Amino acid sequence: MGNIIKKICCIGAGYVGGPTMAVIAEKCPEIEVYVVDMNAERIKKWNDDDLSKLPVFEPGLSEVISKCRNKNLFFTTELKKNLASSDMVFISVNTPTKTRGVGAGQASDLKWIEASARQIAEYAQGHTIVIEKSTLPVKTAQTIKKILMEANQDNSPLKNNLKSFSILSNPEFLAEGTAISDLKNPDRVLIGGEDDKAINALISIYKKWVNKEKIITTDLWSSELSKLVANAFLAQRISSINSISALCEKTGADIKDVSIATGTDKRIGKYFLNAGPGFGGSCFKKDISNLVYICNYYGLAEVSSYWQKVIDINSWQKRRISKIIIEKLFNTLSGKKISVLGFSFKANTNDTRESPSIDICRDLMEEGANISIYDPKVKESQVSAALNIDTFNNSLGYKNFKFASSLNDCMKDSYAVIVLTEWEEFAHLDWDQIYSMMIKPAWIFDTRSIVDKAKVDKAGFNFWRIGS
Ligand code: NAD
Ligand code: UGA
Numbered sequence: 001m002g003n004i005i006k007k008i009c010c011i012g013a014g015y016v017g018g019p020t021m022a023v024i025a026e027k028c029p030e031i032e033v034y035v036v037d038m039n040a041e042r043i044k045k046w047n048d049d050d051l052s053k054l055p056v057f058e059p060g061l062s063e064v065i066s067k068c069r070n071k072n073l074f075f076t077t078e079l080k081k082n083l084a085s086s087d088m089v090f091i092s093v094n095t096p097t098k099t100r101g102v103g104a105g106q107a108s109d110l111k112w113i114e115a116s117a118r119q120i121a122e123y124a125q126g127h128t129i130v131i132e133k134s135t136l137p138v139k140t141a142q143t144i145k146k147i148l149m150e151a152n153q154d155n156s157p158l159k160n161n162l163k164s165f166s167i168l169s170n171p172e173f174l175a176e177g178t179a180i181s182d183l184k185n186p187d188r189v190l191i192g193g194e195d196d197k198a199i200n201a202l203i204s205i206y207k208k209w210v211n212k213e214k215i216i217t218t219d220l221w222s223s224e225l226s227k228l229v230a231n232a233f234l235a236q237r238i239s240s241i242n243s244i245s246a247l248c249e250k251t252g253a254d255i256k257d258v259s260i261a262t263g264t265d266k267r268i269g270k271y272f273l274n275a276g277p278g279f280g281g282s283c284f285k286k287d288i289s290n291l292v293y294i295c296n297y298y299g300l301a302e303v304s305s306y307w308q309k310v311i312d313i314n315s316w317q318k319r320r321i322s323k324i325i326i327e328k329l330f331n332t333l334s335g336k337k338i339s340v341l342g343f344s345f346k347a348n349t350n351d352t353r354e355s356p357s358i359d360i361c362r363d364l365m366e367e368g369a370n371i372s373i374y375d376p377k378v379k380e381s382q383v384s385a386a387l388n389i390d391t392f393n394n395s396l397g398y399k400n401f402k403f404a405s406s407l408n409d410c411m412k413d414s415y416a417v418i419v420l421t422e423w424e425e426f427a428h429l430d431w432d433q434i435y436s437m438m439i440k441p442a443w444i445f446d447t448r449s450i451v452d453k454a455k456v457d458k459a460g461f462n463f464w465r466i467g468s
Contacts, residue, residue, distance in 0.1 A: 017090070019056065059180065145167050
């Protein structure tokens with residue numbers, strides 16, 4: 001039997017910490033779950049009575065929050081007290097790519113992980129199970145362990161507090177936009193560690209709703225590395241299909257048919273074969289870059305350059321789309337209004353991190369286009385920040401971006417509509433009406449293959465779709 005867990009503290013109330021802890025709280029009503037973040041503004045939003053103001057948009061999330069919040073699920077900035085009284089602590093903080101110093105642009109920045117470990121070392125009491133939920137370079141548990149173990153040494157100011165720790169790796173595999181269903185029905189739960197008692201304590205939590213056969217246990221390093229590898233394999237499929245989308249455009253083959261024909265082989269599988277404007281999101285590029293860095297570190301140059309290509313193709317795909325748009329619009333975008341539909345990196349999330357829309361919009365702005373952006377869930381402040389609009393001036397020296405409050409406002413008097421995110425509502429637009437308010441020749445560029453070609457042909461549009 002594992003320890004009985006009465007109270008959990010999670011450091012980091014982001015896209016992972018918030019939804020993950022909400023589902024644990026829902027499935028384990030006997031456990032008190034405290035989600036702590038140093039960002040007071042974010043915590044305020046998690047506690048807002050108006051559930052449309054939650055900092056994370058995820059289908060099904062607000063229902064879980066309204067069921068558990070302030071019953072056994074609490075969002076707070078109070079770290080010290082909650083660390084001291086928890087049996088189990090999840091570290092779910094950000095691990096972005098380093099922007100400076102050794103490994104800049106590739107290695108993960110572990111400063112938030114180290115800070116969390118130091119806080120746990122300082123404030124935890126008694127025995128605490130510490131769980132890496134963040135995605136981490138292989139062997140990070142060693143660093144965390146070292147920091148935690150030092151907490152009991154003689155030279156520590158805390159030498160009178162008896163404390164001990166078990167460290168587990170429990171990477172998260174949820175995808176944004178489907179986080180709640182992924183958490184409630186995961187393909188697998190992965191737990192890496194050495195301490196059977198701690199592993200069993202964590203298993204006893206997941207067992208409340210996940211079949212035992214889906215719970216995989218490994219050593220710490222295999223668990224940490226498996227998370228990076230899973231993301232690398234997923235991203236590799238997207239770069240593979242995107243590379244073939246370009247070949248389809250040259251040869252007259254259709255990427256949608258090629259995807260189906262290829263993916264129906266059960267050894268290949270049908271998922272993650274949708275060609276698009278390139279993968280976005282906070283993790284794929286970061287995690288593959290980290291893998292590339294680790295391979296280089298261990299002297300595996302060929303392995304490293306193999307995975308680097310997945311990132312290279314992704315950058316190339318974004319740039320390729322920008323170039324096609326420019327070329328189709330007579331090689332000049334100067335002063336032309338261009339409508340961009342979708343700014344989140346995929347549908348059903350308000351997250352814009354690494355969204356392909358960012359690079360494509362910047363390319364078009366640089367060409368002098370007046371960009372008008374519409375997204376059903378992303379806020380103007382997010383778009384401005386992502387485009388770095390405060391400092392952005394195109395080569396002509398002006399800012400040429402507008403955030404549209406409605407679809408009509410976005411598309412009126414524009415020369416082209418570019419569908420960059422596959423929001424359901426973009427698949428059901430009234431193209432006849434839209435055509436009537438655009439400048440002719442009017443173009444649609446569908447990077448997500450969701451627009452009905454027959455309808456836009458009938459309306460009179462020029463139409464370009466990825467991979468056809
Ligand atoms: P995020 O940036 O949305 O959230 C991280 C939060 O941690 C922030 O709110 C930040 O203020 C807080 N934080 C950082 N250091 C802190 C500290 N010392 N004390 C208190 N709060 C602190 O990040 P995220 O998207 O939730 O990702 C978290 C981790 O999970 C990353 O390692 C990521 O790779 C991994 N992951 C993310 C996803 C995803 O879909 N976003 C999926 C699987 C895994
Ligand atoms: C991804 C993984 O799917 C999760 O398993 C993982 O936990 C997570 O990263 C993480 O570690 O952060 P996420 O980035 O949220 O999840 O979303 P995905 O559904 O994987 O989409 C990533 C990007 O790939 C999006 O821009 C999406 O539009 C694009 N994509 C996805 C395609 O272009 N084609 C596809 O067929 C699938």
